[in-house]
Amino acid sequence: MTRPAVIELNGVGASFRGRTVHRDLSLRVEEGQIVGLLGGSGSGKTTLLREILGLLKPDSGSVRLFGVDLNEPDVRMQRNLRRRLGMLFQHGALFSALSVFDNIAFPLRELRCLDADWIRRLVHLKLAMVGLEPNHGKLMPAELSGGMVKRVALARALALEPELLLLDEPTAGLDPDRSQNFVELVGDLQRELGLTVVMVTHDLNTLAGLATHVAVLADQHIIAFGPKAEVMTVDHPFVTGFFGADRRKLL
Amino acid sequence: MSQSPRLLVEPGRVVLSGCWTLAEMLPQLPALQADLAACSSSIEHWDLSAVTRLDSAAAVLLWRTWGASWPPGLVADDLHRQVLLRVAELPRDIPEQARPRVRFPEWVGALLFKALGNLRGMIALFGQLLLDVGYLVRHPQDVPWKEFTANVYKSGAQALAVTALVGFLIGVTISYLSALQLKSFGADLFIVNILGISIIRELGPVLVAVLVAGRSGSAMTAQIGVMRVTEEIDVLSTMGISRSIRVVLPKIFGLTVAMPLLVLWTSAVALFGGMLAALLQLDLSLIYFLDNLPRAVPVANLVIGLSKGVVFGFVIAVVACHFGLHVKPNTESLSANTTSAVVTAITTVILFDAIFAVFTRHVGVPQL
Ligand SMILES: Nc1ncnc2c1ncn2[C@@H]1O[C@H](COP(=O)(O)OP(=O)(O)O)[C@@H](O)[C@H]1O
Ligand SMILES: [Mg+2]
Numbered sequence: 001m002t003r004p005a006v007i008e009l010n011g012v013g014a015s016f017r018g019r020t021v022h023r024d025l026s027l028r029v030e031e032g033q034i035v036g037l038l039g040g041s042g043s044g045k046t047t048l049l050r051e052i053l054g055l056l057k058p059d060s061g062s063v064r065l066f067g068v069d070l071n072e073p074d075v076r077m078q079r080n081l082r083r084r085l086g087m088l089f090q091h092g093a094l095f096s097a098l099s100v101f102d103n104i105a106f107p108l109r110e111l112r113c114l115d116a117d118w119i120r121r122l123v124h125l126k127l128a129m130v131g132l133e134p135n136h137g138k139l140m141p142a143e144l145s146g147g148m149v150k151r152v153a154l155a156r157a158l159a160l161e162p163e164l165l166l167l168d169e170p171t172a173g174l175d176p177d178r179s180q181n182f183v184e185l186v187g188d189l190q191r192e193l194g195l196t197v198v199m200v201t202h203d204l205n206t207l208a209g210l211a212t213h214v215a216v217l218a219d220q221h222i223i224a225f226g227p228k229a230e231v232m233t234v235d236h237p238f239v240t241g242f243f244g245a246d247r248r249k250l251l
Numbered sequence: 252m253s254q255s256p257r258l259l260v261e262p263g264r265v266v267l268s269g270c271w272t273l274a275e276m277l278p279q280l281p282a283l284q285a286d287l288a289a290c291s292s293s294i295e296h297w298d299l300s301a302v303t304r305l306d307s308a309a310a311v312l313l314w315r316t317w318g319a320s321w322p323p324g325l326v327a328d329d330l331h332r333q334v335l336l337r338v339a340e341l342p343r344d345i346p347e348q349a350r351p352r353v354r355f356p357e358w359v360g361a362l363l364f365k366a367l368g369n370l371r372g373m374i375a376l377f378g379q380l381l382l383d384v385g386y387l388v389r390h391p392q393d394v395p396w397k398e399f400t401a402n403v404y405k406s407g408a409q410a411l412a413v414t415a416l417v418g419f420l421i422g423v424t425i426s427y428l429s430a431l432q433l434k435s436f437g438a439d440l441f442i443v444n445i446l447g448i449s450i451i452r453e454l455g456p457v458l459v460a461v462l463v464a465g466r467s468g469s470a471m472t473a474q475i476g477v478m479r480v481t482e483e484i485d486v487l488s489t490m491g492i493s494r495s496i497r498v499v500l501p502k503i504f505g506l507t508v509a510m511p512l513l514v515l516w517t518s519a520v521a522l523f524g525g526m527l528a529a530l531l532q533l534d535l536s537l538i539y540f541l542d543n544l545p546r547a548v549p550v551a552n553l554v555i556g557l558s559k560g561v562v563f564g565f566v567i568a569v570v571a572c573h574f575g576l577h578v579k580p581n582t583e584s585l586s587a588n589t590t591s592a593v594v595t596a597i598t599t600v601i602l603f604d605a606i607f608a609v610f611t612r613h614v615g616v617p618q619l
Contacts, residue, residue: 084274096480097583111273113280114308121311124341134342142580161273161306192330193272193306 003030005067006164006196007052012061014047021047022058025221029213034190034197036207036228038242039217045200046090048217049166052198053087054078065164086162090169090200092149094141100127100152101137107159126155131181146173154182158189165189167199171206183209204243254303255279258286264324265290268301271309287316296324305331310338369595373573380503380569383496395501402505406467407513413466414459418517421458422450422524430532439533443540444617446525447548452615455518456559457604460567463510464596468571471502472592475575476585499576503568510564511557518556551615559607563600570596 007029014022021044029035039045050056051063054070063070068081094103104123108114114122124134130151141149150173157165165186171179183206189195201207207214207228214231216224216239224234232243254269256276269275276283297317299305314335327335353361387394429445475498478484487494522544529535574592578585 096581111277113277118308118311118315121315121338121341122308125307125311125338128341129337140581161308163274188333192334193304 003032005029006031006033006065007198008062008064008067009048009051010062010064012051012058012063014044014051014056014058020220022051023220025061025217027215027222027225029196029198031196032190032194033213034186034195034211035199035213035215035225036211037198037200037215037217038202038207038238039200040238043217044220045217046168049087049168049198049200052166053085054082083160084162085164085166086157086160087166088150088153088157088168088170092141092153094144094149094152094156096141098141099137100132100139100141100144103141103152104137104156104159107156111160122159123155126158129158129185130155131178147175147178150174151178161193163193163196165195165197165199167197167201169200169202171201171203176205179203179206180209182206186210256283256302256309258283258290260286260290260294263294264296264298265294266298266301268303270304271302272304272306273308276309276312284312287312295322297322297326299325299327299331302327302331305334307334307338310334314338369573372577373569376499376569376573376576379495380500383493383500387496387500393496395497398497398501399505402501403509405470406463406506407509410463410466410509410513411516414462414513414517415520417458417462418455418521419524421454422446422521422526423528425449425454426525426528427532430529434533439535440543442525442529442533442535443543444547446522446529447544448552448617450521450525451518451548451556452552453556453604455521456514456556456563457600458521459510459513459517459560460563460600461597463506463513463564464567464571464593464600467506468567468596469589469593471568471571472575472578472589473585475499475572476578476588479576479578480580480582480585482580499572502572503565506564506568507561508564510567511560514556514560547617549615549617555607555611555615559604562603562607566599566603567596570599 005028007027009025009027012022012025013020025048037045037048047056051058052065054063065081066084068077070078070081072078094100095106098106101123104126105119108119108122123137127134127137132148132151132155136148136152141152144152150170154167154170157167167186170186171182174182186195186197187210190197197210199206199210211228213226214224214228215222216231216234216236218236218238223236224231224239231239254275255278256267256269256271259266259268297313319339321339325332426442426446429442430439433439433441433445475484478498484494484498487497526535526537526540529540530537571592574588574595578588
């Protein structure tokens, strides 16, 4: 039984100034999967997420989200599509002119349907979820530590209760305790809401605790995709190098 | 598989079903809220077992409907109960984000303090500049020649075209308008005096100052500001490179050197435009114009014009660097400070121009 596909990439190719980053890349992520995306530094993981978000138009191939092609011309359909996904950018990308509270409230206010009290409760709920205090809401992004930026960015990505969550190195810069909390949080959300998650991570613990599937990006395309245990047995220099002696830890 | 959220009110019981998520609720939100409000406090039995998904937005909605307490007869599976529990655990009174009200006197006072703060900052910058110059005199090998020449090129050479264009048009306009008036008095020949004095002494420097404040001043503020936002300024410090010597000083001296040259150039082009218009309008030959210019306009005017250029260039660069160095690390502050820099620079330039006018009132006025 195959579940409906959330992300479908078909033969995607991308290049920057003549330098190929992706060539004939295909990936199919189904509903409810938590996919850990692995790849060396500079292998094009962030670029892949940007293609999925439609921020970067691939040179060739097609990207479909929830069965809708990203080249679909209907503006309203595009907007509704964007509301169904949340993205945590690698460096947070908080709105520097807005306080933490306003950063998280921003997408909620954009809906123009929710009243102030509802928004306030939701924002405080998200703050609590990512382990921040209510009085952190007043801080400006410049006053946050690196790990706090990550958590606020995650709270903002979760604000609209997305069905698809894209995370770019979510646990990099968090202490092990916070990483563990993060793993539990995303795990809980996944169970409650049937989220689909694609996350770039180099952290074996995050991968072991969270991912159901693993995709490996190397040589400009996905060389392996499947359940964790299967992918680990793939014979490719990157895979053997990455898991190395820690193979057992993942099982 | 998405089902819209539904609400069934039976006597003494409310049955929820479907997908209670923000995305699914949005299209029919007003109706749902109205339905929930209608069956709020009186009913104690809520059946959530047919709900497929419940997100925190929906949980908050229900929790508010229940008046922030658990209804005695709640049927819900564990997952949904957990979502509701998270909402229930929020502190009862979430502090409202206080927006302080500002009264008029306070506003004026704050403005005044800000102005004083800026003045102080600029004086401090000036002092730092003197210290840096003192240091560079003792250590000439540290003089940032490359940055200095780059700044002369950027704010001087690259501004030649636009200042020439604007100067030429202004020259033509003034000459044309004056010619109309002078013709009716039969005082055609005075066009040389009018154009010469007004452009060389007054219009040239001020015009260039306004253009340069908008062009190079804003660029300086934005550049230093972004360097602050991205912490590049701090990187320089950690490398032991003085930001004031490498970033600020070349900008200020670059513009101070480039400005009088620009003033000279713009005044020349404006005079040329005026001459052309006079030729067409009054049949005044170019030779006559050039012959009479030195007699009509004492050379002191040129000195005044060029000194204005030096002072204005310095003022614009100091103001721009001051505001750039005080950008807070966010986009809003960056845009506010760039605006302030340009506005303050132009205002200060006009102020200095007035001071010049008062102190040079006996100098360079031709005796008739
Ligand atoms: N905007 C861009 N312009 C040019 N090259 C880029 C751009 N973004 C990424 N690249 C290049 O694409 C490659 C993949 O980058 P990225 O996807 O950020 O890697 P990572 O897997 O570390 O996230 C890198 O070699 C990078 O230099
Ligand atoms: Mg990356």
